[in-house]
Amino acid sequence: MLIRNKLILxxxxxxxxxxxxxxxxIYYFYANSRQQRFANRLQGKAMMTTRLLLREQGINEDFERNFRRRDLLTxxxxxxxxxxxxxxxxxxxxxSLNQAANAAQLRRVQRGQPVTFRDGALEAIGMYFEFNGxxxxxxxxxxxxFGHQQLEKLLLILLVGNVGGLVLIVLAGWYFADEALRPIAxxxxQVEKITASRLSNHVDEGNGTDEIAQLAITFNRMLTRVGQAFEMQKSFLSHASHELRTPLATLQGTLETSLAYDQTLPEAKQSQETAVEELKKVIDLTNGLLALAKADDATFPREPVQLDECLERALQATAAAYPAHKLQLEYGTTPEEIEDLFLVAGNGQLLTTALVNLxxxxxxxxxxxxxxxxxYDTPKQLSVTIADAGIGIADEDLPRVFEPLYRAGNGKSRPGYGIGLALTKKIIELHGxxxxxxxxxxxxxxxxxTLPATGA
Structure with a gap:
C-alpha cells in the first residue's frame, strides 16, 4: 500500500x-439528561397527587371519582x-393498572432514597412520603x-453528521497527505534525475530543519560519499592498470627481445633475470591487492593481543629489511590501574602487518x-606514534595518501605501490x-x- 493511502486511511x-x-x-449525556428530567417530572407529579389526596380531602371513593374527572393528564x-x-x-x-412492578420495589423505597425503574415500556419512580407520622x-x-422523539432526532442528526463528516475526513486526509508528501515527491x-554520470547533482534541502530537509541532507551526504567512492574507484583502476601495465610491458618486451636476439646462454640468463624481477613486481602488487581486499572482512576472530609484542615483531622485521636505519622504541607512562599492559582485542598478525607498513x-x-x-592516551586507549625526519608529504597529497595505489608526487621514485597505508588504515579501523x-x-x-585497550 502506498504511503499516501496509509496516511489517508x-x-x-x-x-x-x-x-x-x-x-x-453527546448521545449518552443527552439520554441521561432526558431520563433525569423525566424522573423529576414524574416525581413532581407524584408529590402533587399525594398532597392533594392526603392533606386536603383524604382518600375515599367519591373523591377519587371526582379527582379523576378533574385531573388533566400531563x-x-x-x-x-x-x-x-x-x-x-x-x-x-x-x-386496571398492574401493580406487580410497584409491589416489587416497595422495600427499596426508603426515606431520601427515590427508586427509578422501568415498568415495561414506561419509566417509573418510587418515593417515600410521610404524612401525620x-x-x-x-x-x-x-x-x-417528547423526550424520546428528541433523542431519536439527535441520533439521526449524529448519524447524518458522522456520515457527512466521514466524507469530509477522507477529503481532508487526502489533502493533508498530498501536502505532506509533496516535498517527498x-x-x-530530483533523485530520478541523478545518474552515475551526474552524481554532482544534489537534492534541494528545503528549509533545512524539518524531517524532509533532514532526509535530503542525508541523501546529499550519501551522494557525496558515493561520488568520492566513484572517484576513488576510478583512481584505483587508473593506478592499478598503470602499475600492472609497466612490469607486464617490460616482461613482455624482455621475453620478446630474448627470443629474437639472445644467442648465448649468458644473454638468455640476463633476460630471464630481468623478466623474473618484473614478474616479482607483478606478484608483489597482486599480493598487496589481495591483502587489501581481505582487510575488508570484519568477521576475523578476535582474541587478546599484546600490542607491545606485535610492535617488537614489526621492529625486528623492519630492522632486517633496513639494517642501516636506527629504530628507537620508547614507552610512555602507563596508568596504575591497568593490570594487563598493552592488551587489545583483535588479530595479532593483522596488527603486526599494519605496524610493519608504517x-x-x-x-x-x-x-x-x-x-x-x-x-596510553587514557586507561581505555592505547597509541603508537611513529615519526621520521624524511622527505615528508605535500599538503595537497596528504588527504589522499590512504587511497589504494595513490602515491605522493615526491615518493614515486621509491619502490612501492601505494597499498601499505590503505591496508594499514583498514586494519586499524577494523580493530575499532x-x-x-x-x-x-x-x-x-x-x-x-590509536586502539581501544582491554586490559583495564
Whole structure:
C-alpha cells in the first residue's frame, strides 16, 4: 500500500474514532439528561397527587371519582399509585393498572432514597412520603414521548453528521497527505534525475530543519560519499592498470627481445633475470591487492593481543629489511590501574602487518632514525606514534595518501605501490581504532594510531 493511502486511511480512522467517541458522549449525556428530567417530572407529579389526596380531602371513593374527572393528564400513559403504611394499595390512577412492578420495589423505597425503574415500556419512580407520622410509598410512571422523539432526532442528526463528516475526513486526509508528501515527491523527482554520470547533482534541502530537509541532507551526504567512492574507484583502476601495465610491458618486451636476439646462454640468463624481477613486481602488487581486499572482512576472530609484542615483531622485521636505519622504541607512562599492559582485542598478525607498513614507510622515505613511542592516551586507549625526519608529504597529497595505489608526487621514485597505508588504515579501523598522519615537506612524517585497550 502506498504511503499516501496509509496516511489517508490512518488519518480517517483516527478522526472517525474521535468523532464517534464525541458523538457517543453527546448521545449518552443527552439520554441521561432526558431520563433525569423525566424522573423529576414524574416525581413532581407524584408529590402533587399525594398532597392533594392526603392533606386536603383524604382518600375515599367519591373523591377519587371526582379527582379523576378533574385531573388533566400531563404525561402520556400516566400512572400514579399510593401505598399505605401497611403496604396496601390506597390509590391508583386507573383500576386496571398492574401493580406487580410497584409491589416489587416497595422495600427499596426508603426515606431520601427515590427508586427509578422501568415498568415495561414506561419509566417509573418510587418515593417515600410521610404524612401525620405515617410512611407512604408513592409510584409514578409514564411515557416520555417528547423526550424520546428528541433523542431519536439527535441520533439521526449524529448519524447524518458522522456520515457527512466521514466524507469530509477522507477529503481532508487526502489533502493533508498530498501536502505532506509533496516535498517527498519533489525529492523523488530530483533523485530520478541523478545518474552515475551526474552524481554532482544534489537534492534541494528545503528549509533545512524539518524531517524532509533532514532526509535530503542525508541523501546529499550519501551522494557525496558515493561520488568520492566513484572517484576513488576510478583512481584505483587508473593506478592499478598503470602499475600492472609497466612490469607486464617490460616482461613482455624482455621475453620478446630474448627470443629474437639472445644467442648465448649468458644473454638468455640476463633476460630471464630481468623478466623474473618484473614478474616479482607483478606478484608483489597482486599480493598487496589481495591483502587489501581481505582487510575488508570484519568477521576475523578476535582474541587478546599484546600490542607491545606485535610492535617488537614489526621492529625486528623492519630492522632486517633496513639494517642501516636506527629504530628507537620508547614507552610512555602507563596508568596504575591497568593490570594487563598493552592488551587489545583483535588479530595479532593483522596488527603486526599494519605496524610493519608504517615502519617500512618511515625507513623508505627517511635516511635518519625513526622514533617509535608506545603508551596510553587514557586507561581505555592505547597509541603508537611513529615519526621520521624524511622527505615528508605535500599538503595537497596528504588527504589522499590512504587511497589504494595513490602515491605522493615526491615518493614515486621509491619502490612501492601505494597499498601499505590503505591496508594499514583498514586494519586499524577494523580493530575499532584510528590513524592520523601529520607531515611537512622536507621535515618528515608522523603517524599516530590509536586502539581501544582491554586490559583495564
Amino acid at each position: 490512518r488519518f480517517t480512522l483516527l478522526v472517525l474514532v474521535i468523532q464517534l467517541c464525541l458523538s457517543g458522549f 404525561i402520556a400513559q400516566e400512572q400514579v399509585s399510593i401505598f399505605g403504611p401497611d403496604g396496601r394499595l390506597l390509590y391508583s390512577s386507573a383500576d 405515617q410512611p407512604y410509598r408513592v409510584f409514578a410512571a409514564g411515557l416520555d414521548e 519533489r525529492v523523488v523527482q 615502519l617500512d614507510n618511515a625507513c623508505k622515505y627517511s635516511a635518519g632514525p625513526v622514533q617509535v613511542l608506545l603508551g 581504532g584510528s590513524i592520523v598522519l601529520t607531515s611537512a615537506l622536507g621535515m618528515g612524517t608522523t603517524a599516530t594510531l
